[in-house]
Amino acid sequence: MAGVVQAIYVTAKGGEPMVKVDAVRAVADGGLEGDRYMTRTGYWTNIDECQVTLIEGEILDQIVSDSGVKVGDGEHRRNIVTRGIKLETLAGRKFSVGEAVMIFDRPRPPCGYIQTITEKGMTKALGGMRGGICARVLTSGVIKPSDSVALVETS
Numbered sequence: 001m002a003g004v005v006q007a008i009y010v011t012a013k014g015g016e017p018m019v020k021v022d023a024v025r026a027v028a029d030g031g032l033e034g035d036r037y038m039t040r041t042g043y044w045t046n047i048d049e050c051q052v053t054l055i056e057g058e059i060l061d062q063i064v065s066d067s068g069v070k071v072g073d074g075e076h077r078r079n080i081v082t083r084g085i086k087l088e089t090l091a092g093r094k095f096s097v098g099e100a101v102m103i104f105d106r107p108r109p110p111c112g113y114i115q116t117i118t119e120k121g122m123t124k125a126l127g128g129m130r131g132g133i134c135a136r137v138l139t140s141g142v143i144k145p146s147d148s149v150a151l152v153e154t155s
Contacts (some may be wrong), residue, residue: 002150003085005097005143006057009074010035018074023144026052026100026137032079053078053108054087054097054149055132063130078108078132082149087133094152099141101152105134 009018014036024032031038031051038051055078060071069075080097090104108131 002148003082005080005145005147005149006083007074007081007145008032008143009079009081012036012039013041018077020074023142024079025142026097026102026140028137028140030137032143035079050105050108050134051137052080052102052135053132054080054082054135055108056085056087057081057083059130059132076132080143085149090133090135090151094138094154095135095150096152097135097149098143098147099139100137100143101139101141102135102137105136108132108134 008021008024010021010024010032011018012034021034024034026032027038029051037049037053040049055076060076060081063069063071087104088107092104094101094103096102
């Protein structure tokens with residue numbers, strides 16, 4: 001079971017548009033360089049801490065097809081868009097994303113705040129398991145589009 005990174009988004013401030021980047025460094029016990037969650041700024045609380053967020057590109061395609069809600073350019077407010085891997089299968093497991101190693105933290109349902117900075121219907125569109133996952137960074141490394149996303153075998 002392996003997938004690929006389709007796109008990467010970060011934003012330095014809560015409420016600001018997500019910016020698509022060509023590469024990002026994941027930092028152990030921190031998050032992604034240049035992202036609001038690493039610096040703990042913006043719309044953030046200790047209860048809601050999420051070092052890195054991932055979402056399936058296939059789900060974004062389905063959202064656009066089913067509802068017309070715009071999620072194609074970072075409006076989903078998630079850091080890493082994947083293809084070819086069901087993220088819920090990573091529950092409780094370590095996985096690599098490019099050079100970095102992460103561990104599944106929990107599902108990432110959307111909050112009501114997201115549609116105040118995007119568009120009406122975004123919270124519903126990302127509801128349930130469609131909202132992606134949160135992960136913690138265990139091993140630092142660079143992540144780029146087309147990098148693999150795969151389980152890390154443990155001995």
